[in-house]
Amino acid sequence: MSRYNIREVKYVSTRDAEGSAKISSAEAIKRGIAPDGGLYMPASMPRFGIMDLSQISKATYPARAAYILGRYLTDFTAGELLSEAEKAYSGFDGYPAPLRGVSGRESILELWHGPTCAFKDMALQIMPRLLSLSLGKTGEKNDAMILTATSGDTGKAALEGFRDVPRTRIMVFYPAHGVSAVQRLQMVTQEGSNVRVCGVNGNFDDAQTGVKRIFGDREMISALAGKGLFLSSANSINWGRLAPQIVYYFSAYCDMASEGKIKLGDEIDVCVPTGNFGDIFAAYIAKASGLPIARLICASNRNSVLTDFFSTGTYDRRREFYTTSSPSMDILISSNLERLLWAVCGPEETAAHMKALSADGCYTVSAETKAALSEVFSGYYAGEEECAAQIKRMWDEEGYLADPHTAVALACAEKYRRDCPGGRRLLTVSTASPYKFAGSVLEAISGSRPDDETKAADMLSSLTGVPVPAPLRGLDRKTVRFSAAVDPEDMAGEVLGFGEM
Numbered sequence: 103m104s105r106y107n108i109r110e111v112k113y114v115s116t117r118d119a120e121g122s123a124k125i126s127s128a129e130a131i132k133r134g135i136a137p138d139g140g141l142y143m144p145a146s147m148p149r150f151g152i153m154d155l156s157q158i159s160k161a162t163y164p165a166r167a168a169y170i171l172g173r174y175l176t177d178f179t180a181g182e183l184l185s186e187a188e189k190a191y192s193g194f195d196g197y198p199a200p201l202r203g204v205s206g207r208e209s210i211l212e213l214w215h216g217p218t219c220a221f222k223d224m225a226l227q228i229m230p231r232l233l234s235l236s237l238g239k240t241g242e243k244n245d246a247m248i249l250t251a252t253s254g255d256t257g258k259a260a261l262e263g264f265r266d267v268p269r270t271r272i273m274v275f276y277p278a279h280g281v282s283a284v285q286r287l288q289m290v291t292q293e294g295s296n297v298r299v300c301g302v303n304g305n306f307d308d309a310q311t312g313v314k315r316i317f318g319d320r321e322m323i324s325a326l327a328g329k330g331l332f333l334s335s336a337n338s339i340n341w342g343r344l345a346p347q348i349v350y351y352f353s354a355y356c357d358m359a360s361e362g363k364i365k366l367g368d369e370i371d372v373c374v375p376t377g378n379f380g381d382i383f384a385a386y387i388a389k390a391s392g393l394p395i396a397r398l399i400c401a402s403n404r405n406s407v408l409t410d411f412f413s414t415g416t417y418d419r420r421r422e423f424y425t426t427s428s429p430s431m432d433i434l435i436s437s438n439l440e441r442l443l444w445a446v447c448g449p450e451e452t453a454a455h456m457k458a459l460s461a462d463g464c465y466t467v468s469a470e471t472k473a474a475l476s477e478v479f480s481g482y483y484a485g486e487e488e489c490a491a492q493i494k495r496m497w498d499e500e501g502y503l504a505d506p507h508t509a510v511a512l513a514c515a516e517k518y519r520r521d522c523p524g525g526r527r528l529l530t531v532s533t534a535s536p537y538k539f540a541g542s543v544l545e546a547i548s549g550s551r552p553d554d555e556t557k558a559a560d561m562l563s564s565l566t567g568v569p570v571p572a573p574l575r576g577l578d579r580k581t582v583r584f585s586a587a588v589d590p591e592d593m594a595g596e597v598l599g600f601g602e603m
């Protein structure tokens with residue numbers, strides 16, 4: 103595939119008022135987070151037109167990825183990107199990002215056919231490879247120590263992505279009582295010589311705050327440097343995570359056109375089950391780069407902090423935290439929202455809002471910013487009963503088995519449709535295999551569930567005839583390698599201990 107006129111794209115921190123400290127894409131991937139605590143964003147946005155869309159329409163998924171990524175990650179060659187994308191997406195079961203049609207009109211984009219059966223694989227199978235290349239490109243002497251806080255799916259996907267990747271180590275912290283049994287088993291049985299997994303006595307925000315504190319701890323950073331290590335992140339705040347997620351929106355759009363659901367150039371709406379705001383923000387970037395997306399529907403579960411934000415302009419994390427059946431969306435601080443604020447209101451306001459969020463737990467955007475957000479975003483949420491009812495209805499009426507995260511999005515998409523019965527096609531993102539949350543899905547469909555998640559998967563499979571994906575079979579027979587759980591204050595000690603090895 104030929105490429106022409108590729109402009110170099112530099113990256114700036116969302117909190118850099120001058121926007122003067124511009125760095126390369128390789129440097130941004132290597133660092134993960136900016137020294138001022140901000141997140142990296144492209145200083146200029148690549149543009150794609152109809153020609154580009156028709157160009158990639160007939161290409162394989164890895165070729166689409168290389169084409170799109172090449173415009174954002176301009177210090178990687180086309181050859182490097184294609185070869186890494188081919189390796190990254192070879193471990194998927196079939197086409198990496200297939201569309202499913204339900205009820206004639208609606209399209210569902212399934213992003214969970216990777217090795218851990220959740221959408222995080224879409225980015226985390228390729229990001230470690232990009233990071234590894236970035237170490238060479240930036241002349242880095244130290245090896246990368248990846249620290250990640252996970253609400254469930256990121257952890258396993260990151261472990262699987264980094265496992266035995268040269269010059270990297272990975273340590274994953276998860277909320278000890280905030281992940282599903284299958285998610286926990288997937289992580290604590292992780293294989294690989296460069297991996298470590300640790301529970302945190304707290305919720306996801308405690309784990310994420312703990313990780314952020316370690317990133318800001320100068321003593322820790324110099325102690326690790328003494329051991330030939332530097333800290334980086336695999337969380338969705340790393341640009342290397344976000345960039346590969348842009349690809350599947352372009353890919354899905356092309357596939358909708360190939361299926362005759364739209365014509366190239368028609369606008370679509372996109373509904374995304376949202377937690378840390380990474381997946382939906384990738385759709386926003388795709389739109390900003392010219393993909394014809396009209397509205398983005400931000401779907402939340404009972405932890406509806408984002409729904410309230412989009413309707414009132416006030417982000418207020420001072421509220422009760424609920425543990426739900428869609429744990430990857432149980433989040434009160436959606437880190438990537440900072441990138442959206444930067445894009446809409448610039449670095450100064452963003453820095454002020456982030457300061458207020460950490461000092462007071464809330465902030466309110468200006469009327470102008472709120473209006474700009476409302477032009478693109480609609481926020482909806484679905485509670486636990488709505489989610490279960492949606493799972494049942496999708497199965498009974500459509501024969502479609504949805505996991506709770508996907509069901510939240512489908513329920514929100516229906517609410518949006520009721521409020522705005524426009525003519526655009528709606529693409530809803532499906533983020534996990536129903537078998538990752540088999541107990542909840544089985545209960546929603548049949549009214550009861552066994553305590554044992556593995557048994558639930560077998561029962562769900564015999565009830566529906568839908569097979570359990572290979573990576574989720576036989577988990578209970580694997581050896582548990584990591585059983586520790588620590589208090590948030592002791593996370594730093596765990597990291598240092600791992601650095602000693």
Ligand SMILES: *Cc1c(COP(=O)(O)O)cnc(C)c1O
Pocket residue numbers: 220221222255256338375376377378379380381382430431507533534
């Ligand atoms: C991570 C995750 C989400 C939320 O994605 P964000 O990018 O954090 O908004 C939704 N569903 C599943 C299954 C996930 O793993």
